[in-house]
Amino acid sequence: MADLSVNIKDLLFKNPVLTASGTCGFGQEIADFVDLSKLGGVVMKGTTLKPREGNDYPRMAETPSGMLNAVGLQNKGVDNFIQNIYPTIKDVDSNFIVNVNGSTIEDYIALAEKINELDKIPAIELNISCPNVKEGGMAFGVSCASAQAVVKAVRAVYSKPMIVKLSPNVTNIAEIAKAVEDEGADSVSLVNTFLGMAVNAETRRPVLSTITGGLSGPAIKPIALRMVWQVAQAVKVPVVGMGGIMNATDAIEFLLAGATAVEVGTAIFIDPTIPLQIVDGINDYLERHNFSSVREIIGSLQM
Amino acid sequence: MKKTVQELLLVENKQLNHDNFRLVLQAENELPPIVPGQFVNVEIKKATEIFLRRPFSILDVDAEKKQFSLLVKILGRGSKVLTTYQAGDKISVIYPLGNGFTMPESTDKVLLIGGGSGVAPMLYISKLCGLPPEQVHVLLGARSKQDHVDVSAYQSLGKFHFTTEDGSLGEKGFVTNHSIYKNELSGFDKIYTCGPNPMMKAVAKDAAAAGIFCEVSLENTMACGFGVCLCCVEKTTSGHKCVCTDGPVFNIKDLTWQI
Ligand SMILES: Cc1cc2nc3c(=O)[nH]c(=O)nc-3n(C[C@H](O)[C@H](O)[C@H](O)COP(=O)(O)O)c2cc1C
Ligand code: FES
Numbered sequence: 001m002a003d004l005s006v007n008i009k010d011l012l013f014k015n016p017v018l019t020a021s022g023t024c025g026f027g028q029e030i031a032d033f034v035d036l037s038k039l040g041g042v043v044m045k046g047t048t049l050k051p052r053e054g055n056d057y058p059r060m061a062e063t064p065s066g067m068l069n070a071v072g073l074q075n076k077g078v079d080n081f082i083q084n085i086y087p088t089i090k091d092v093d094s095n096f097i098v099n100v101n102g103s104t105i106e107d108y109i110a111l112a113e114k115i116n117e118l119d120k121i122p123a124i125e126l127n128i129s130c131p132n133v134k135e136g137g138m139a140f141g142v143s144c145a146s147a148q149a150v151v152k153a154v155r156a157v158y159s160k161p162m163i164v165k166l167s168p169n170v171t172n173i174a175e176i177a178k179a180v181e182d183e184g185a186d187s188v189s190l191v192n193t194f195l196g197m198a199v200n201a202e203t204r205r206p207v208l209s210t211i212t213g214g215l216s217g218p219a220i221k222p223i224a225l226r227m228v229w230q231v232a233q234a235v236k237v238p239v240v241g242m243g244g245i246m247n248a249t250d251a252i253e254f255l256l257a258g259a260t261a262v263e264v265g266t267a268i269f270i271d272p273t274i275p276l277q278i279v280d281g282i283n284d285y286l287e288r289h290n291f292s293s294v295r296e297i298i299g300s301l302q303m
Numbered sequence: 304m305k306k307t308v309q310e311l312l313l314v315e316n317k318q319l320n321h322d323n324f325r326l327v328l329q330a331e332n333e334l335p336p337i338v339p340g341q342f343v344n345v346e347i348k349k350a351t352e353i354f355l356r357r358p359f360s361i362l363d364v365d366a367e368k369k370q371f372s373l374l375v376k377i378l379g380r381g382s383k384v385l386t387t388y389q390a391g392d393k394i395s396v397i398y399p400l401g402n403g404f405t406m407p408e409s410t411d412k413v414l415l416i417g418g419g420s421g422v423a424p425m426l427y428i429s430k431l432c433g434l435p436p437e438q439v440h441v442l443l444g445a446r447s448k449q450d451h452v453d454v455s456a457y458q459s460l461g462k463f464h465f466t467t468e469d470g471s472l473g474e475k476g477f478v479t480n481h482s483i484y485k486n487e488l489s490g491f492d493k494i495y496t497c498g499p500n501p502m503m504k505a506v507a508k509d510a511a512a513a514g515i516f517c518e519v520s521l522e523n524t525m526a527c528g529f530g531v532c533l534c535c536v537e538k539t540t541s542g543h544k545c546v547c548t549d550g551p552v553f554n555i556k557d558l559t560w561q562i
Contacts, residue, residue, distance in 0.1 A: 033306065
């Protein structure tokens with residue numbers, strides 16, 4: 001067995017495979033299929049200060065090698081999380097990371113303060129890249145100034161590792177990554193979904209109630225991989241890569257391009273056992289290539 | 304009940320009419336309990352251009368043989384390719400998913416109304432409800448005679464009624480035009496329905512007006528089928544609920560349909 005462990009700051013992950021926010025609920029929803037303690041981490045469904053009903057149905061459109069979603073951060077709010085969900089996960093031996101979302105900077109601050117109090121939540125993923133909400137969300141992630149403002153404000157109240165989740169819907173993602181690193185982000189994760197659209201030619205209507213939605217799945221993998229590579233060149237903090245990862249080979253490609261860890265999202269919908277298959281597959285790869293630790297391959301792309 | 308991802312063996316694919324097929328799948332181990340209304344999410348690997356799984360209701364279960372069957376109606380590319388699978392093929396299935404219908408009391412008289420791809424759960428209820436046949440009425444609607452599947456294997460379980468839009472089988476019109484529906488609806492204690500939304504809404508409206516218990520099984524499009532993507536939601540009196548985990552069966556009084 002190779003050493004699969006990686007770090008973000010002082011936070012240890014037993015392996016570099018996490019489940020992506022919005023694709024694994026709060027972990028319990030996939031516990032029938034996977035032993036959560038075998039995952040590097042679980043990034044839970046996007047949480048907001050107040051409950052949100054999300055967008056109207058239809059919220060999903062299947063596309064070639066992927067899907068569009070327009071869920072719109074449906075969740076029961078942070079207080080419900082603390083009262084009803086936190087007690088059920090706090091004794092599971094994995095890193096449960098809260099995906100933090102706000103419409104305003106004040107929302108982000110209030111949320112981060114509450115999460116900071118939870119002993120068993122070792123990190124947050126600050127989502128400044130949700131394309132499916134009218135206020136806040138991606139708007140914060142598409143300019144250096146607004147991204148910096150959120151990260152700076154949250155950094156002041158949140159002391160544990162902070163991963164900032166970046167939007168790919170920008171001209172230069174490396175610039176945004178550098179900007180949030182400068183404000184104290186401990187890591188950046190990318191990519192969130194790409195803004196897309198589906199049309200039903202027969203009805204001459206948009207498929208999604210919101211007209212546009214976020215594209216995920218293998219369709220976005222090459223672009224996500226390119227962005228992870230560019231960002232890994234630009235920043236010193238660890239990069240968490242995602243976008244269309246369906247198997248161990250995909251995950252290894254992201255690690256080679258410079259990701260310290262990966263998140264698996266849409267693949268879970270096809271088969272919720274894929275994240276653990278990826279853990280095993282990375283180990284097999286390392287043994288086959290005589291590496292003793294996964295850390296040896298991170299960013300080791302041969303030019 | 305614990306959900307699993309399993310590679311099942313297709314032991315039979317029988318064409319029932321021009322666009323309906325019965326697929327029988329064989330598990331290696333004992334099947335979990337599966338009740339009417341529950342569904343499975345099927346990977347259609349042969350259709351490489353299809354990315355997501357497709358949900359199908361359970362038609363029947365043979366616990367002894369560790370087999371269950373699906374009624375697959377060709378509606379789009381996914382269902383079409385699934386009907387080309389042959390005995391001996393392996394199919395990846397996530398199951399059992401969703402919640403079933405509320406089973407009737409022993410004194411209830413029930414009306415099961417099915418149309419389109421919604422026939423399967425109605426037939427499965429007729430088999431499992433445990434009522435004497437005179438208390439079970441099954442009303443099935445289709446466009447024309449050739450669109451109805453042969454239900455003779457179920458006919459001893461209840462009284463079957465048919466409608467067709469062209470009058471080629473049973474009474475002419477929609478299910479809601481059938482004489483038993485128009486004249487005897489208030490004599491039923493429970494109505495269960497699955498099929499196209501306009502049909503279910505029409506039934507829900509009449510059931511609500513008559514004050515009859517009514518459950519519908521919704522077929523909202525899904526990505527995961529097990530409650531993580533939140534794509535399949537239906538508006539209810541207590542907010543958005545997932546059709547895959549809170550449903551697919553809902554009591555009409557919990558829905559916000561304008562009926
Ligand atoms: C249905 C759905 C819901 C999502 N919800 C969230 C969310 O709440 N917060 C977030 O940061 N990302 C969310 N995402 C984005 C994913 O976490 C991930 O960044 C993206 O899907 C790309 O990875 P993938 O191709 O492996 O899915 C969601 C994605 C999908 C498909
Ligand atoms: S289909 Fe994913 S939550 Fe229902």
